[in-house]
Amino acid sequence: MRIDVWSDVVCPWCYIGKRRLEEALAKSGEQAEVVWHSFQLDPSATNDDERDLATRLGEKFGGGREFGLQANERVTTIAAEVGLEFHLDVAKAANTVDAHRVLHLARELAEAGEVAADTQGRLKERFLRGYFTEGLPMGDHATLTRLAVEVGLPEVQVSEVLAGSQYADDVAADQAQALAYGANGVPFFVIDQKYGVSGAQPVEVFAEALRRAAADRQPVTLITAPGGSDADACGPDGCPI
Secondary structure, three states: OEEEEEEOOOOHHHHHHHHHHHHHHHHHOOOOEEEEEEOOOOOOOOOOOOOOHHHHHHHHHOOHHHHHHHHHHHHHHHHHHOOOOOOHHHOOOOOOHHHHHHHHHHHHHHHOOOOOOOHHHHHHHHHHHHHHOOOOOOOOHHHHHHHHHHOOOOHHHHHHHHHOOOOHHHHHHHHHHHHHHOOOOOOEEEEOOOEEEEOOOOHHHHHHHHHHHHHHOOOOOOOOOOOOOOOOOOEOOEOOO
16 A cells, blocks of 8 residues: 655644554554655745744734644644644744755655665654754754754765755655645645545544555455356457357
């Protein structure tokens, strides 16, 4: 089973949705290849915005800083229900394009067998924890490099990617693909290129999607004549008469 996920590393519902998907997978017993795709919630974001998250949310959605504080408190409570520890009071503004480019590097190296197969997933988790729990600046190259090296990526290659624009086209292509699927926000999950799940749905929704995908992969049950004999049929070598 393959699960493609579009998300951002500064999206709280993406982290919560990740945990709910993981719980559903654990309960189902299914083995899945999870591929992480890029989606920037705010491509215009900067790394030097000194406003705290509550202020930024209040100004973006209206309601002032009080609105932002209430929104942070609500999502922090929900995150705790799935075992996540959010410290949104210290979350730093970031443009996440470089984090996504490093995630593409991780995927490419894993597919080439140069790093462990689960490296991209572990890096995604590390980036999310860095932002939501540790208050790390996820647009800072030194921080991205350190976290990437922690999960096994070669420091030299990470530095080379961050120094240039490699994988920028892949980030843009991921974003375009999500929009083509009809995803207006993230997280967005596609299971076996057939079943879509939009948002951080309850575990039960993920479980049902996994069940349907697994059922679709079951072999066809053959119905035969009494005694189990095969009927006449044509095969790769032609049609016997």
